[in-house]
Amino acid sequence: MLVLVTLLTGACWFSNSAWANSPDRLSRILQQKSLRVCIWPDYYSITFRNPRTGQLNGFDIDMAQQFAKDLGVELTFVNSSFAALMDNLVGDQCDIAMHGVAITEARLEKLSFSEPYLKSDFYAVTTKSHPTVTQWDDIDKPDVVVGIMGGTVMEPVMRKALRQAQIELIYAPKTREQELEAGRIDVFITDYPYSRKVLDNADWAALLGPSKPFFITNYAYAIAKVKTPGDQRWLNRINQFLLATKNDGRLLAIARRYKLERIAVSDKK
Missing domain, CATH: 3.40.190.10 (Periplasmic binding protein-like II)
Structure with a gap:
């Protein structure tokens, strides 16, 4: 039993030490030239896989492509769902979830969010x-x-x-x-x-529709809970991308492409 505990302790130390000494997420994405994006492929006009063609389309598909282009990296979509969202992010199955994720108190316990980019009742x-x-x-x-x-x-x-x-x-x-x-x-x-x-x-x-606002929900991009300066750097880069797309008109143009302009948060700063 003592040997087992010692080995487990050593394994945990190694894992934590390796993480502490490894590049932060943004640095790894840039070094590996790969961005992994979790999506829910049944979300019409957001991240939707056409059942006839198998092609992905939607607002966040286009936004993910723009983000990867801005970063200068390859883009990989990872199938997810709202039920699997937190496990996928915390388990490092993807770097970011880009599929109209609503900001909720329950999700804030395990996730961190970008600035909102859509809102809907x-x-x-x-x-x-x-x-x-x-x-x-x-x-x-x-x-x-x-x-x-x-x-x-x-x-x-x-x-x-x-x-x-x-x-x-x-x-x-x-x-x-x-x-x-x-x-x-x-x-x-x-x-x-x-x-x-x-x-x-x-x-x-x-x-x-409700006769008066019922539950206005803000949608944002989600990452695993920010715990280190490196995590914050990654979140800052995501917000930088969102701000750029609002200011240069890309966000609103993509929203119009999918008839979502009425719920786009496209205010410039």
Whole structure:
């Protein structure tokens, strides 16, 4: 037992020492000429893989390409999800998450965020023919089943907000649209970008918005929690990139390309 403890202690010391003496993340990215970006490939207009062509497109796909170009490095996309987000970043599976990550208190415990670049309220999607859910105020009623994608910011917020409706968590490979069209849920909660997917592709869908702001959410780029000066240097470089794209017009131009200009945070400084 004593030998085992000694070996484990030595292994931990070596790991920490090696980390302390290694270049910080930004230096490693530049030296290795490689940027690993976590994305959720089902996020329409943000980071979406076209099921017919297999090609990635969306606001943050284009922004990631611009960031890699500014850094002068190669870009690698790493498939992730909101449920796996924190584990992927903390586990060093990627250098940054660029897929419309909402800033929440729970995520701030393990992650650090850039300045916001998008902001959106919550929206609801139901069917045009639904007999009882025709406006936002119809959602929190008995016998209404509300679909929410597990791991998204909508989950904790709607758990607190809904008093009578039943919540049904949905995880891939299931989709909210499939569950709604099949009649297993009455409505689902989403944000502005994802609502565009439904409206662009389903003529049976109806969009319901709150009559007043419900939960305005800021979206930012995420990295593992800042703990060292090197981590802060990496976060500063990300914010430098965002500021540059706001000032030179790239951010707003990309937002317009994907019909997201109404939620873009493109104020210049």
